[in-house]
Amino acid sequence: MASRVAHSTFLFLGPQKRLAEGNRISPQNFICSGRYLLKLESGPHKRSEQKNCLVYSRKNKIVKAVAVSVPSSPADNAEDRKQLSENYGFRQIGEPLPDNVTLKDIVDTLPRKVFEIDDVKAWKSVLISVTSYALGIFMIAKAPWYLLPLAWAFTGTAITGFFVIGHDCAHKSFSRNKMVEDIVGTLAFLPLIYPYEPWRFKHDRHHAKTNMLSEDTAWHPVWLEEFESSPILRKAIIYGYGPFRPLMSIAHWLMWHFDLKKFRSNEVKRVKISLACVSAFIAIGWPLIILKTGIMGWIKFWLMPWLGYHFWMSTFTMVHHTAPHIPFKSSDEWNAAQAQLNGTVHCDYPHWIEILCHDINVHIPHHISSRIPSYNLRAAHKSLQENWGKYMNEATWNWRLMKTILTICHVYDKEQNYVAFDELAPKDSQPITFLKKVMPDYA
Numbered sequence: 001m002a003s004r005v006a007h008s009t010f011l012f013l014g015p016q017k018r019l020a021e022g023n024r025i026s027p028q029n030f031i032c033s034g035r036y037l038l039k040l041e042s043g044p045h046k047r048s049e050q051k052n053c054l055v056y057s058r059k060n061k062i063v064k065a066v067a068v069s070v071p072s073s074p075a076d077n078a079e080d081r082k083q084l085s086e087n088y089g090f091r092q093i094g095e096p097l098p099d100n101v102t103l104k105d106i107v108d109t110l111p112r113k114v115f116e117i118d119d120v121k122a123w124k125s126v127l128i129s130v131t132s133y134a135l136g137i138f139m140i141a142k143a144p145w146y147l148l149p150l151a152w153a154f155t156g157t158a159i160t161g162f163f164v165i166g167h168d169c170a171h172k173s174f175s176r177n178k179m180v181e182d183i184v185g186t187l188a189f190l191p192l193i194y195p196y197e198p199w200r201f202k203h204d205r206h207h208a209k210t211n212m213l214s215e216d217t218a219w220h221p222v223w224l225e226e227f228e229s230s231p232i233l234r235k236a237i238i239y240g241y242g243p244f245r246p247l248m249s250i251a252h253w254l255m256w257h258f259d260l261k262k263f264r265s266n267e268v269k270r271v272k273i274s275l276a277c278v279s280a281f282i283a284i285g286w287p288l289i290i291l292k293t294g295i296m297g298w299i300k301f302w303l304m305p306w307l308g309y310h311f312w313m314s315t316f317t318m319v320h321h322t323a324p325h326i327p328f329k330s331s332d333e334w335n336a337a338q339a340q341l342n343g344t345v346h347c348d349y350p351h352w353i354e355i356l357c358h359d360i361n362v363h364i365p366h367h368i369s370s371r372i373p374s375y376n377l378r379a380a381h382k383s384l385q386e387n388w389g390k391y392m393n394e395a396t397w398n399w400r401l402m403k404t405i406l407t408i409c410h411v412y413d414k415e416q417n418y419v420a421f422d423e424l425a426p427k428d429s430q431p432i433t434f435l436k437k438v439m440p441d442y443a
Contacts, residue, residue: 197273218321
């Protein structure tokens with residue numbers, strides 16, 4: 001099919017678009033459900049621009065065009081999924097879950113035993129965290145200065161286990177006694193100066209609205225309007241979602257958990273109790289640490305392990321729900337089963353990390369049902385693999401996976417899922433360019 005074009009020629013590209021030099025288009029996955037790709041065959045052009053899925057040719061020229069049928073989604077084709085897995089650092093990218101599958105359908109395939117609370121296993125997890133944290137503090141006290149980073153890394157990982165225990169308590173999967181759960185959850189969060197009840201309320205909404213635009217209370221893509229609102233904010237966003245992203249949970253902690261206006265009236269009383277507990281820990285605990293060890297002791301024994309915890313909090317959160325092929329959807333398009341099964345990632349880490357963090361990385365079954373205790377997540381995951389394995393996203397932690405998240409998954413785009421900062425504002429995106437150059441690409 002040939003066509004004569006006057007004044008301008010437009011070429012619509014779907015998600016995963018890329019432009020090559022001249023009139024050629026690179027062999028990426030061009031997706032446009034139920035549509036066609038208009039492929040330029042000949043005809044020089046003066047200037048091309050890539051923006052909002054349009055290629056714009058300025059000069060009046062005769063253009064030869066061919067309509068080529070393209071697949072509706074990169075995940076629809078097994079060969080494409082394999083290629084995307086390799087490009088993004090995944091072991092497997094799951095195929096799309098059929099629209100008629102409900103979350104209840106998936107939950108019903110899980111064995112009943114994975115929902116059972118075992119007090120011995122629950123308190124064993126507490127013993128592991130307390131013991132490993134005590135060992136970490138001992139290591140910090142005895143380590144020469146050049147081994148302190150290793151001691152801080154271990155202790156920060158150990159204290160992340162406290163968070164996972166409180167996490168189970170918040171989901172009512174730690175104990176049959178709900179008062180015990182509230183007490184243990186509050187105490188587990190105190191060394192992290194995390195207010196338990198505010199976090200619980202917000203986290204429940206994350207599970208109810210996973211990967212839903214605006215409503216999800218965990219991380220979500222940057223809005224284009226926000227990105228373009230001011231040069232100063234744009235710079236801050238680029239650094240925050242780029243090189244500082246492994247510590248961005250600190251900003252999330254500050255923004256979401258201390259403002260009473262963010263909570264419903266029936267939640268405020270419990271929120272105030274948690275805030276009082278955290279304030280008491282700061283008012284009593286910090287002065288005691290400083291009194292015994294000095295300001296440098298506070299940095300050495302509390303601040304550095306706390307930063308280590310936030311590294312894991314940020315990393316787990318990023319990896320669990322962020323990838324170029326995982327969409328965030330508006331409430332009218334959102335599907336619970338697809339968001340929880342297709343929109344959650346299982347990632348394997350070194351075994352010692354998984355032990356200290358109580359298998360929080362085994363995350364897909366946790367999103368299928370948050371009532372599954374952490375010590376039963378592996379059994380639940382095995383069941384999901386047997387029944388729904390082809391729909392699941394799986395990875396082993398690697399540099400390419402992290403590089404993909406830090407350098408691509410930035411601004412929300414309905415067609416592409418994400419647009420990278422350096423595509424929208426190349427002059428301001430030196431931190432992203434730097435990451436692309438220096439981060440390893442090993443998978």
